Amino acid sequence: MPDQNVLQGGKRQYLIAARRDAALATAGLRPFAAGALENVVQNMRLDIVKIHRPAAMSTLAASADVAAQVYVAAIEPDRAALLQRTAPPQMIVEEDAYLGYGPPKAVQQTAMSMMSAAPTEGVVSREVRFYVLGEDDKPLSGIDVTLVGDGWPSQGTTDANGTVKLTLSTLPGSPAKTLFCAAKGTYWDRYLTAPQIDDSNVNVVRLSSIAETIDGFPAKYRFGWGAKMMGLDQLPDTLDGGGVRVAIIDSGADITHPLLQHITNGIDLTNNADKKTWMKDVVGHGSHCAGTIAARSADGLRGFVPGAEIHVLKIFPGGQFSSLLDALDYCIANQIDIVNMSLGSPQPSLVVEQKLQEALANGVCCIVAAGNSGGPVQYPASSPNVLAVSAIGLVGAVRPETWDSSQIDARAVSPDGVFSPMFTCFGPEVGVCAPGVSIISTVPGGYESQSGTSMAAPYVSGLATMLLAHHPVFRMSARGPQRVHALAAMIRQMCTPYPLGQNRTGSGLPRVTPQIASALQPTTRPTVSAPAGGAVAPQAAGFIWPQQQPMATFVPMGATGDRQFLFQLGAQPSPNWPYGWH
Amino acid sequence: MSADEFIVVPAAAAGAAGVAALKQLLAELGGDPTRIKELVGTRDDPRRAVLLLSPAEAQTLDQRYAGRLLLERNAGLYPS
Numbered sequence: 001m002p003d004q005n006v007l008q009g010g011k012r013q014y015l016i017a018a019r020r021d022a023a024l025a026t027a028g029l030r031p032f033a034a035g036a037l038e039n040v041v042q043n044m045r046l047d048i049v050k051i052h053r054p055a056a057m058s059t060l061a062a063s064a065d066v067a068a069q070v071y072v073a074a075i076e077p078d079r080a081a082l083l084q085r086t087a088p089p090q091m092i093v094e095e096d097a098y099l100g101y102g103p104p105k106a107v108q109q110t111a112m113s114m115m116s117a118a119p120t121e122g123v124v125s126r127e128v129r130f131y132v133l134g135e136d137d138k139p140l141s142g143i144d145v146t147l148v149g150d151g152w153p154s155q156g157t158t159d160a161n162g163t164v165k166l167t168l169s170t171l172p173g174s175p176a177k178t179l180f181c182a183a184k185g186t187y188w189d190r191y192l193t194a195p196q197i198d199d200s201n202v203n204v205v206r207l208s209s210i211a212e213t214i215d216g217f218p219a220k221y222r223f224g225w226g227a228k229m230m231g232l233d234q235l236p237d238t239l240d241g242g243g244v245r246v247a248i249i250d251s252g253a254d255i256t257h258p259l260l261q262h263i264t265n266g267i268d269l270t271n272n273a274d275k276k277t278w279m280k281d282v283v284g285h286g287s288h289c290a291g292t293i294a295a296r297s298a299d300g301l302r303g304f305v306p307g308a309e310i311h312v313l314k315i316f317p318g319g320q321f322s323s324l325l326d327a328l329d330y331c332i333a334n335q336i337d338i339v340n341m342s343l344g345s346p347q348p349s350l351v352v353e354q355k356l357q358e359a360l361a362n363g364v365c366c367i368v369a370a371g372n373s374g375g376p377v378q379y380p381a382s383s384p385n386v387l388a389v390s391a392i393g394l395v396g397a398v399r400p401e402t403w404d405s406s407q408i409d410a411r412a413v414s415p416d417g418v419f420s421p422m423f424t425c426f427g428p429e430v431g432v433c434a435p436g437v438s439i440i441s442t443v444p445g446g447y448e449s450q451s452g453t454s455m456a457a458p459y460v461s462g463l464a465t466m467l468l469a470h471h472p473v474f475r476m477s478a479r480g481p482q483r484v485h486a487l488a489a490m491i492r493q494m495c496t497p498y499p500l501g502q503n504r505t506g507s508g509l510p511r512v513t514p515q516i517a518s519a520l521q522p523t524t525r526p527t528v529s530a531p532a533g534g535a536v537a538p539q540a541a542g543f544i545w546p547q548q549q550p551m552a553t554f555v556p557m558g559a560t561g562d563r564q565f566l567f568q569l570g571a572q573p574s575p576n577w578p579y580g581w582h
Numbered sequence: 583m584s585a586d587e588f589i590v591v592p593a594a595a596a597g598a599a600g601v602a603a604l605k606q607l608l609a610e611l612g613g614d615p616t617r618i619k620e621l622v623g624t625r626d627d628p629r630r631a632v633l634l635l636s637p638a639e640a641q642t643l644d645q646r647y648a649g650r651l652l653l654e655r656n657a658g659l660y661p662s
Contacts, residue, residue: 316661322630
């Protein structure tokens with residue numbers, strides 16, 4: 001008798017979305033933000049079949065803060081039932097039912113009272129204890145721990161003794177799915193799939209510090225993997241970006257950090273009472289970006305351009321389009337050369353677009369992070385008037401059992417170990433990619449590893465500053481859109497393409513090759529005082545200025561995957577992006 | 583009536599007519615200065631304003647000043 005194959009019902013499709021109806025507001029609850037929903041769904045490790053995203057949003061309609069995406073997930077029916085029973089009120093989980101031709105048998109009106117988290121029969125809920133340790137096996141307090149079973153995640157924070165109790169809800173006989181201990185300070189996070197949870201004993205989780213895993217950190221930690229991949233370690237310290245003005249529109253920068261003390265310019269656009277509080281960064285995001293661009297030290301971490309004139313424009317927390325407009329006004333008025341924007345919104349803006357056009361016309365080069373939602377490129381990265389940067393990682397630089405390692409899709413890894421992380425936004429608007437996974441940089445009080453396209457954009461901003469300061473092509477170039485186009489074109493010309501999909505990596509990773517390095521000159525360029533309409537140096541160092549057209553489009557040559565690029569000046573631009581230089 | 587923040591700027595293509603339209607709109611709201619959260623420029627030469635409007639008001643103003651003003655919700659931005 002042949003082996004028996006017992007047929008069973010498999011996964012079915014369910015829709016997961018944020019509740020946005022009036023009943024939610026009546027109940028005094030705020031809907032899920034787009035990023036929050038993304039994080040929750042990602043942590044659930046569901047089999048996502050499809051993500052519906054609104055194709056275009058009215059600029060007058062729903063707030064961009066509210067998650068509008070709908071996930072279609074293949075889930076076992078019993079797990080789906082558990083998810084439905086335990087879903088928070090802000091969440092909708094319903095079967096992706098087949099549509100019929102007639103009226104539905106019953107239209108279910110779900111009352112708010114029915115949506116409260118209330119585990120019922122068929123659910124095994126048990127209390128699990130965790131003990132989180134760090135260096136020298138000392139307990140770590142304040143660590144956020146998230147445990148995922150079959151229901152929604154259970155979260156808690158370790159107390160002074162390093163312990164936390166969480167409730168694990170599963171189907172009978174089902175194990176825990178994931179355990180995540182968020183990084184704090186100079187520790188790596190820990191992300192375990194299918195953790196072997198012991199109900200009766202305390203479960204010990206050991207976190208590794210960055211210093212335990214990198215020799216000489218931080219005193220002798222000069223270049224991270226990203227800076228090395230882009231060739232920064234091959235350049236002398238005399239090439240420091242001097243003479244170029246760089247703005248970082250972000251959460252401020254902590255200039256009490258030893259590596260950021262040389263930053264003296266900035267404005268807090270979130271605080272009308274005191275514009276000088278730009279030097280306080282309660283988020284840590286802006287300080288991280290500032291370190292990648294401009295960290296200055298003798299032996300420790302070196303940013304791309306520690307000699308550049310950095311302007312910190314603080315708009316977070318609480319950033320809105322209006323604060324971005326204020327920041328861009330500052331950039332235009334102060335003749336900023338390069339602007340780093342590690343920020344985004346799912347909603348486009350015509351008002352901001354006008355301002356970006358104005359910035360470009362004034363010679364301000366805007367470099368923007370593509371976004372981390374794993375979907376279409378966000379705004380303003382999707383603008384044709386900016387250079388959008390997606391993120392890449394390096395397998396060898398990612399610690400196992402970290403959240404970063406969960407971002408590796410085996411189908412999107414190049415032969416040299418470069419991968420396109422699942423979080424990175426993608427689309428035809430992506431200009432280039434840059435290191436954005438496990439990036440160590442400065443934060444208030446020390447250092448931290450962070451991941452995101454936010455970490456990738458500063459590398460490109462640093463490179464753009466380096467070229468503007470030291471490449472002979474730009475030495476006497478006047479401010480203006482032509483200079484911005486030429487700078488972007490040169491960056492794309494320097495790219496190593498990756499076979500990870502052009503929509504995910506654009507032209508590829510820009511690298512300072514020995515040829516480029518030999519062309520750079522450690523002389524300070526007269527950036528700001530360059531006369532309008534000043535002469536440029538056509539075809540210097542083998543670079544062709546895109547003078548015939550206000551934009552430059554180019555295509556990779558050959559199919560060998562090498563870095564040869566040809567500028568097709570005068571070619572018809574892409575119909576999708578008729579006005580810009582993506 | 584719930585009020586949300588909306589950014590209003592002259593449409594670049596409208597030139598001086600856009601600035602005049604914004605000046606006119608601000609004059610209309612002049613009796614209620616609490617609805618003007620932010621003004622860049624002056625009332626006589628406005629460049630940008632953040633107004634507190636109900637969604638219905640925003641729709642009405644958007645239609646009335648179509649082609650001269652850009653009016654849109656002051657949406658949130660996030661580190662990315």
